Amino acid sequence: MKEEFKAWLKEHWQENRGACVGLSAGVILAAAILLFGFWRTLFVVLCGGIGLYVGRKADREDDFFGRLADEFLDRINRLR
Template sequence: MKLLVYIFDKYRGKAVGATIGFIFSLLVLIIGLWRTLFILLCIGVGYYIGNKFDKGESFLEFLDKILPRGMR
């Protein structure tokens, strides 16, 4: 356990990158490339929307930005 803490403290970027790469490779092997990419896309969209709300943007303002004129 101390070794993992040391590695994470000393090589944080490499440790996080390797962990993300490992998880991505497992997902590709288990569920396939396209499903994995779809999941990552959904996570990215969810993060983007959540970030907008954290910055205080209302849902209607968000819809105005992403929908064509007259859709709302």
């Protein structure tokens, strides 16, 4: 029985990878909402999304953080 379940799970993972990931994400999100509440879960999801956006942007651009720091310091100097 255990081996049959493993084979079934492996087959479904190979054929429906997106559905499996989506189902897992949905279950985790639902559990987080039940455990922590909607607004706290939304805050964590938004922070994760922002982190993902910044990380992907940093992967695509050379010296992303250096340019970001230069722009930030330029704005601070303009305020003086």
